[in-house]
Amino acid sequence: MTTPLIEARGLVKRYGTTDALRGASLRLLPGEVLAVTGPSGSGKSTLLHCMAGIVRPDEGEVRYGAERLDQAGENRRSTLRRTDFGVVFQFGQLVGELTALDNVALPLLLAGTSRAAAHKSAGTWLERFGVLGQAGLRPGEMSGGQGQRVALARAMVTAPKAVFADEPTGALDSLAGEQVMTALVHAARESGTSVLLVTHDAQIAAYADREATVRDGVVETEDEPAAEVTR
Amino acid sequence: MSTGNVLLGLLAAGPGHGYDLKRRHDERFPEARPLAYGQVYTSLQRLVRDGLAEVDATESDGGPERTTYRLTERGSLTLRTWLGEPVPPAPVSAANEIFAKVTAIIASGFGDPAAFLRLQRAAHLARMRELTAVKTVAGAPLSAVLSADYALTHLDADLRWMDNAAQRLGALAEEVTSA
Amino acid sequence: MSALRSDALLAWAMLRGSPRSERWRLALTGLGAALGTGFALAAAVVAVIGTRYGGGPPSYTNGLLNEGGLRPGVITALLLLIVPVLAFVGQCTRIGALQRERRFAALRLAGATPRQVRRIGALETAAACGVGSLAGLTGFLALRLVLHAGQQAGGGDGGPQQRALTWPTDVPVPWAAFLAVVLGLPLLATLEAWFTLRRAATDPLGAAVRRRRPRRFRRVRLLPGPLALLAATGLLLMAMSRKLGPDTPFFAATGLVLPLYLFGLLTSSAGMAAAMGRLASRSGRPALMIAGKRLRADPWAASRAHTAVMLAALIGVGYLTVRRVALDALRAEPEHHPDLAFYVGGYNLAGLALLIGVAVTISGLAVSVAESLTARRRTLAALAAAGTPRKVLRRAVLLETALPLAPAIVLSAACGLAVTGPFLVARAWSARPLLEAALLAGGLLAASLLATAASLPLLRYSVHPAQLRYE
Numbered sequence: 001m002t003t004p005l006i007e008a009r010g011l012v013k014r015y016g017t018t019d020a021l022r023g024a025s026l027r028l029l030p031g032e033v034l035a036v037t038g039p040s041g042s043g044k045s046t047l048l049h050c051m052a053g054i055v056r057p058d059e060g061e062v063r064y065g066a067e068r069l070d071q072a073g074e075n076r077r078s079t080l081r082r083t084d085f086g087v088v089f090q091f092g093q094l095v096g097e098l099t100a101l102d103n104v105a106l107p108l109l110l111a112g113t114s115r116a117a118a119h120k121s122a123g124t125w126l127e128r129f130g131v132l133g134q135a136g137l138r139p140g141e142m143s144g145g146q147g148q149r150v151a152l153a154r155a156m157v158t159a160p161k162a163v164f165a166d167e168p169t170g171a172l173d174s175l176a177g178e179q180v181m182t183a184l185v186h187a188a189r190e191s192g193t194s195v196l197l198v199t200h201d202a203q204i205a206a207y208a209d210r211e212a213t214v215r216d217g218v219v220e221t222e223d224e225p226a227a228e229v230t231r
Numbered sequence: 232m233s234t235g236n237v238l239l240g241l242l243a244a245g246p247g248h249g250y251d252l253k254r255r256h257d258e259r260f261p262e263a264r265p266l267a268y269g270q271v272y273t274s275l276q277r278l279v280r281d282g283l284a285e286v287d288a289t290e291s292d293g294g295p296e297r298t299t300y301r302l303t304e305r306g307s308l309t310l311r312t313w314l315g316e317p318v319p320p321a322p323v324s325a326a327n328e329i330f331a332k333v334t335a336i337i338a339s340g341f342g343d344p345a346a347f348l349r350l351q352r353a354a355h356l357a358r359m360r361e362l363t364a365v366k367t368v369a370g371a372p373l374s375a376v377l378s379a380d381y382a383l384t385h386l387d388a389d390l391r392w393m394d395n396a397a398q399r400l401g402a403l404a405e406e407v408t409s410a
Numbered sequence: 411m412s413a414l415r416s417d418a419l420l421a422w423a424m425l426r427g428s429p430r431s432e433r434w435r436l437a438l439t440g441l442g443a444a445l446g447t448g449f450a451l452a453a454a455v456v457a458v459i460g461t462r463y464g465g466g467p468p469s470y471t472n473g474l475l476n477e478g479g480l481r482p483g484v485i486t487a488l489l490l491l492i493v494p495v496l497a498f499v500g501q502c503t504r505i506g507a508l509q510r511e512r513r514f515a516a517l518r519l520a521g522a523t524p525r526q527v528r529r530i531g532a533l534e535t536a537a538a539c540g541v542g543s544l545a546g547l548t549g550f551l552a553l554r555l556v557l558h559a560g561q562q563a564g565g566g567d568g569g570p571q572q573r574a575l576t577w578p579t580d581v582p583v584p585w586a587a588f589l590a591v592v593l594g595l596p597l598l599a600t601l602e603a604w605f606t607l608r609r610a611a612t613d614p615l616g617a618a619v620r621r622r623r624p625r626r627f628r629r630v631r632l633l634p635g636p637l638a639l640l641a642a643t644g645l646l647l648m649a650m651s652r653k654l655g656p657d658t659p660f661f662a663a664t665g666l667v668l669p670l671y672l673f674g675l676l677t678s679s680a681g682m683a684a685a686m687g688r689l690a691s692r693s694g695r696p697a698l699m700i701a702g703k704r705l706r707a708d709p710w711a712a713s714r715a716h717t718a719v720m721l722a723a724l725i726g727v728g729y730l731t732v733r734r735v736a737l738d739a740l741r742a743e744p745e746h747h748p749d750l751a752f753y754v755g756g757y758n759l760a761g762l763a764l765l766i767g768v769a770v771t772i773s774g775l776a777v778s779v780a781e782s783l784t785a786r787r788r789t790l791a792a793l794a795a796a797g798t799p800r801k802v803l804r805r806a807v808l809l810e811t812a813l814p815l816a817p818a819i820v821l822s823a824a825c826g827l828a829v830t831g832p833f834l835v836a837r838a839w840s841a842r843p844l845l846e847a848a849l850l851a852g853g854l855l856a857a858s859l860l861a862t863a864a865s866l867p868l869l870r871y872s873v874h875p876a877q878l879r880y881e
């Protein structure tokens with residue numbers, strides 16, 4: 001069996017009196033696209049946040065290789081987000097004040113890459129996702145689909161090990177959503193990036209290799225990994 | 232939708248012989264069940280009998296003899312009428328069968344309706360994954376994408392219905408057992 | 411160093427794309443820095459008068475500058491003027507706070523460490539304050555040149571040594587002190603930003619995902635304020651009843667009573683706003699009800715915005731009373747005090763400083779009302795869309811200032827009177843200080859309402875239905 005890229009075990013997360021997670025376990029394998037589905041409020045987003053190191057679980061562990069993300073400090077988890085992980089949300093992950101080009105270059109700039117080099121790779125990724133023409137626009141000036149593709153470019157610009165996508169097509173119509181998903185899956189397959197894809201839309205979940213369903217804060221079903229992930 | 236109507240549509244693009252028509256159909260509707268050659272042949276016979284199609288030419292360049300057919304005036308009129316009518320919104324049968332099974336499982340006590348729905352969901356999603364793979368292949372023809380989409384959307388509708396049902400199994404069980 | 415450079419470039423890129431509110435915030439912050447720099451520079455100039463850097467023995471028309479014993483007072487007054495400026499800058503930092511929080515969260519999500527976000531935020535402040543400080547320096551030097559030219563022209567004959575100047579423009583510019591001010595002020599502001607950003611910079615989900623619930627107002631917090639006020643008054647009465655001689659109780663009392671009053675006022679302002687809110691929200695009048703509900707929901711906002719005005723009322727009333735009583739005493743025995751004009755001049759100068767402070771304070775209030783109108787535009791637009799007449803909303807905004815501020819000013823003025831009470835009683839009793847205090851309180855309230863009214867045109871923009879379209 002392949003060793004997982006990221007493994008969550010027995011995650012518990014409470015917000016006040018609501019238990020968002022109550023013992024959720026999930027494995028994200030290297031290079032796979034894993035869909036997480038489930039009813040609204042079941043804890044999908046919280047699970048994703050925990051596995052991406054954005055939120056610390058109250059109990060349980062998140063392993064990334066030999067590292068314990070649930071114990072890693074704020075700085076280490078921030079660094080991981082600009083080197084090993086990328087995130088795409090439904091909206092709100094782009095910096096409204098920055099142009100698309102700067103937004104995509106942001107993780108590189110934050111890591112200290114030179115401006116010219118960062119803009120060069122940002123441009124390449126914008127072109128791959130077909131939004132190079134919008135490079136000079138700010139998020140407020142783009143359509144939802146264009147914005148999501150810019151967000152994808154930003155998630156991929158660091159050649160991450162994993163991309164965490166929470167309803168990346170939630171605000172798009174089906175055609176725009178299809179384009180975003182195709183772009184994401186192709187890019188991920190090509191670079192061997194794992195994708196954790198939270199969605200409530202089965203048509204979007206169908207882009208994934210496996211599906212896990214969440215209900216009431218636990219992972220109810222998780223497809224067995226295929227003997228060999230086809231790609 | 233009769234095979235005859237489909238053949239009329241294919242002939243409208245230009246005359247063709249039986250095998251030709253079958254190939255055109257299978258290419259354009261890759262997700263549909265391939266037409267059997269025998270079926271094409273009998274349907275053509277029937278179209279000729281009804282005066283909707285006629286023999287265009289018979290040729291045999293070395294090989295076996297081939298008959299090319301073309302549309303008649305009446306045939307194109309019939310086609311026009313068919314294309315002008317809406318397709319009756321027929322009840323979709325798959326969900327009905329799933330529903331029938333769920334109800335039967337509850338009534339008989341043979342198995343767990345939730346587990347069955349999970350199984351069905353996995354099956355549906357597996358099929359949807361195949362269809363998605365078909366349509367996301369680089370350079371997939373638009374006809375392939377659109378027909379995959381058609382199937383995907385219907386499967387998705389089933390899935391949504393199943394998710395809905397899965398959340399209300401308790402109430403359904405009460406209704407079924409009390410009846 | 412290169413990290414700092416890349417952060418600075420990022421901050422600059424963001425500034426170029428920032429909304430208007432952000433530019434307003436930075437411009438007003440810069441303005442505050444310029445004002446503060448001006449006051450500090452003036453203090454520096456006064457500080458070197460009469461020293462070996464001061465360009466000869468002082469001989470000015472204004473006695474306050476001539477007497478070595480009074481100059482520290484002038485310096486203190488000038489430095490104290492920085493306090494309302496700080497309050498003003500504090501109000502300015504709240505402009506666009508939500509948007510800034512969202513931006514910081516987005517940066518964190520993209521992998522910025524909390525430290526980096528704080529650095530970027532502090533850099534913005536540093537730049538705004540640096541530019542403001544430089545502007546303040548330029549303005550100060552220009553003013554000095556103009557005054558100098560004016561005095562030169564008006565002076566006519568006599569050598570510069572004999573002629574008495576009004577302004578100390580003969581003092582050579584104390585460059586070392588100026589440098590310290592121009593560098594030190596932005597540095598202080600930057601450090602302050604660095605610390606206040608500690609909380610803003612932590613959550614990568616931040617405002618982008620969920621909005622924080624406002625802090626709950628707990629009734630227990632109502633207690634310490636009135637208790638402190640009561641204790642101070644008790645102390646004061648005790649000191650007065652002992653009648654320890656004309657001056658002793660006053661100084662002894664103010665040493666303890668003034669801080670107690672200050673503490674009491676500051677801690678009871680939120681409670682007062684909440685209480686007024688509760689009263690008003692029971693009323694059937696829509697404007698009162700809206701204002702009341704809003705005050706109950708967030709009494710801290712009212713307290714934040716009104717603290718500076720309360721301080722101004724307290725200090726203003728205290729000043730007026732002391733001035734009135736002191737000058738009356740001097741006038742009563744003119745034979746003992748031939749230098750009456752000198753004292754009057756001194757008090758007037760202090761009054762001018764106070765007036766400047768009040769002006770800055772009232773500007774801060776205007777900024778806070780404008781900020782709250784833009785920050786709440788969705789709510790306001792929803793109210794308007796639901797059919798609330800704009801007149802009612804306008805009245806509600808005014809009431810929201812007036813309801814908590816009127817009792818707060820009255821209370822502060824009363825405290826100011828009380829602090830100077832022993833002084834008043836020790837001297838001949840007269841009603842004039844009371845009248846002056848009442849006038850001051852009324853004036854402050856009127857000015858505050860005017861400042862609020864000045865922000866009302868923003869309401870038209872805030873209630874536009876388009877505000878409902880954007881998240």
Ligand SMILES: Nc1ncnc2c1ncn2[C@@H]1O[C@H](COP(=O)(O)OP(=O)(O)OP(=O)(O)O)[C@@H](O)[C@H]1O
Pocket residue numbers: 015016018019020038039040041042043044045046047200620
């Ligand atoms: N920051 C928070 N503060 C308070 N409660 C929260 C917070 N985040 C999540 N919750 C609660 O935790 C539960 C799970 O939320 P979560 O966002 O993970 O659900 P979800 O499965 O992503 O739902 P959806 O499909 O609607 O996005 C919900 O009940 C939610 O109200």
Ligand SMILES: [Mg+2]
Pocket residue numbers: 044045046166
């Ligand atoms: Mg969610």
